[in-house]
Every structure is written in C-alpha cells, then in structure tokens.
Amino acid sequence: MLQYDSSLDAAFAALADPTRREVVARLCDGELSVGKLAEPLDMSLSAVGQHLRILEQSGLIVSEKRGRTRFCRVDHQALSAVESWLGERRRHAEQRLDRLQSFVERRGNSDD
Amino acid sequence: MLQYDSSLDAAFAALADPTRREVVARLCDGELSVGKLAEPLDMSLSAVGQHLRILEQSGLIVSEKRGRTRFCRVDHQALSAVESWLGERRRHAEQRLDRLQSFVERRGNSDD
DNA sequence: CCTATACTGAAGTACATGCTTCAGTATGAT
DNA sequence: ATCATACTGAAGCATGTACTTCAGTATAGG
Numbered sequence: 001m002l003q004y005d006s007s008l009d010a011a012f013a014a015l016a017d018p019t020r021r022e023v024v025a026r027l028c029d030g031e032l033s034v035g036k037l038a039e040p041l042d043m044s045l046s047a048v049g050q051h052l053r054i055l056e057q058s059g060l061i062v063s064e065k066r067g068r069t070r071f072c073r074v075d076h077q078a079l080s081a082v083e084s085w086l087g088e089r090r091r092h093a094e095q096r097l098d099r100l101q102s103f104v105e106r107r108g109n110s111d112d
Numbered sequence: 113m114l115q116y117d118s119s120l121d122a123a124f125a126a127l128a129d130p131t132r133r134e135v136v137a138r139l140c141d142g143e144l145s146v147g148k149l150a151e152p153l154d155m156s157l158s159a160v161g162q163h164l165r166i167l168e169q170s171g172l173i174v175s176e177k178r179g180r181t182r183f184c185r186v187d188h189q190a191l192s193a194v195e196s197w198l199g200e201r202r203r204h205a206e207q208r209l210d211r212l213q214s215f216v217e218r219r220g221n222s223d224d
Numbered sequence: 225c226c227t228a229t230a231c232t233g234a235a236g237t238a239c240a241t242g243c244t245t246c247a248g249t250a251t252g253a254t
Numbered sequence: 255a256t257c258a259t260a261c262t263g264a265a266g267c268a269t270g271t272a273c274t275t276c277a278g279t280a281t282a283g284g
Contacts, residue, residue, distance in 0.1 A: 013128035
C-alpha cells in the first residue's frame with residue numbers, strides 16, 4: 001500500500017474553490033477579519049464563514065478571536081506541504097523524461 | 113476584480129481525491145494503461161475511467177489510444193502550474209513574515 | 225442598561241461527486 | 255467468423271458541497 005496523507009484531501013479540496021483561493025491569496029498579504037474578508041465577496045457573511053471553517057479545518061489558515069472580531073491568517077507551512085507534494089512528483093516525472101531523452105539521443109546519433 | 117484562473121479549479125479538485133493522487137503519483141513513474149492503473153484500485157474499471165477523465169479534463173494527464181489500449185501519462189507542466197500558484201503565495205506570505213520579524217527585532221533590542 | 229456590530233449555527237435547497245451495474249463498441253488472437 | 259480483451263457510456267443512487275435565510279450569541283460603545 002502506498003503512503004496516503006488524508007490532510008492533502010482537505011487541503012486540495014479547500015483550494016479547489018475560487019472563493020477560498022481568493023481568501024488565501026488575500027491573507028498572504030496579512031491578517032484580516034472575517035468581515036473584511038467578506039466585503040468584496042458576492043455572498044452572505046454566513047457563506048464566507050463556512051468557507052473559512054473549511055480552510056481552517058484543512059490547516060491552510062488559522063484564526064483567533066479578539067473581542068467580537070475573528071482574525072485570520074495563512075499557515076505558510078501548510079501551503080508549503082501541498083506545494084511539496086506537487087514538487088516531488090513533478091521532479092520525479094521530469095527526471096524520468098530527461099533520462100529517456102538522453103537515452104534516445106545516445107542511440108539516435110547513428111541513424112535517422 | 114482579482115485575476116482568476118478557472119483551470120486551477122479543475123486541477124485542485126482533481127487532486128483532492130486520494131485515488132486520483134495515487135494515479136498521478138504512479139504516472140510520474142511512467143506511462144500506464146487504463147487496465148494497469150485500475151489493477152491495484154479497489155473499484156470497478158468504469159469508476160477508474162471516470163477518475164481518468166476528470167484528470168484529463170483538468171489537464172494533469174494526457175492519454176492516447178493505441179489499438180484497444182489507452183495509455184496515460186502526466187503533464188508535468190500542468191503539475192508545475194499548480195505548484196507555482198502555491199509557491200508564489202507561500203513566498204509572499206513568508207517575505208511578509210520575515211519583514212515583520214526583522215522590524216520587531218530592530219525595535220526590540222532596546223527593551224525586554 | 226440599550227443598541228449596534230461581528231460573527232455563528234441550524235435548516236433547507238439545488239446541484240455536484242463517487243461510486244455501482246449493465247450494456248455496448250472496437251480491436252487482437254485463433 | 256468467433257471469441258476474449260480493453261475499455262466506454264448511460265442510468266441510478268447515496269452522499270457531499272455551496273449557497274440561502276433567519277435566528278442566536280457575544281462584545282463594544284453611549
């Protein structure tokens with residue numbers, strides 16, 4: 001059985017929604033309240049709250065309540081974990097392709 | 113309005129499923145037929161075909177039919193595009209954090 | 225205390241997803 | 255021509271997702 005990281009399920013699923021990617025992108029610029037995050041979004045505050053819960057459960061963001069306001073920020077290590085999964089596979093695929101290419105070149109220099 | 117790449121929707125959604133991530137991971141090792149991909153998976157061939165269609169529509173894999181067999185491989189550039197989205201945000205968030213940290217250090221060396 | 229602000233939760237609804245089974249098509253082997 | 259192989263497509267079904275509205279809680283300010 002292959003290793004399987006269920007936290008990647010949640011992270012990729014969270015990032016599959018354009019609203020949530022926009023939230024993540026904006027939080028990379030710094031901490032924002034739920035209200036400020038909701039302002040430019042064309043949906044109810046309740047819907048934004050649901051998106052934020054999904055992002056928080058995935059580990060991509062963390063939040064903290066100060067007074068009656070909840071502030072959110074990204075966890076860049078969580079972003080990094082997802083990025084790493086992709087990077088490892090991509091490099092593996094590219095290396096395989098490079099080896100194949102140089103193999104073809106070595107035997108190709110005699111004919112064609 | 114922020115820039116919005118709808119192809120990321122499909123790519124992230126495709127990668128949110130563990131079966132599809134396993135398929136991508138195995139294809140990074142080289143081309144495989146639909147049947148070979150299905151072999152270790154605990155579901156019908158039809159279900160595997162549906163996963164492969166989703167991966168292909170997202171651009172993460174490409175396939176080609178030779179005779180009655182369809183062979184699939186990853187598109188490492190598509191993997192790279194998703195990786196880049198994450199990398200750009202992560203770097204942005206980290207830089208912001210670094211600047212904040214050195215700011216705190218500069219004013220922190222007088223007291224505490 | 226009273227009111228506004230900033231969420232937070234529950235219920236409902238429309239649509240999407242991840243399977244299943246069964247039937248069908250196209251190709252390779254005899 | 256016949257039969258097995260390798261998918262491929264359609265229909266059905268259970269569950270999950272992305273909202274909505276409305277009601278509720280908790281804190282800040284006057």
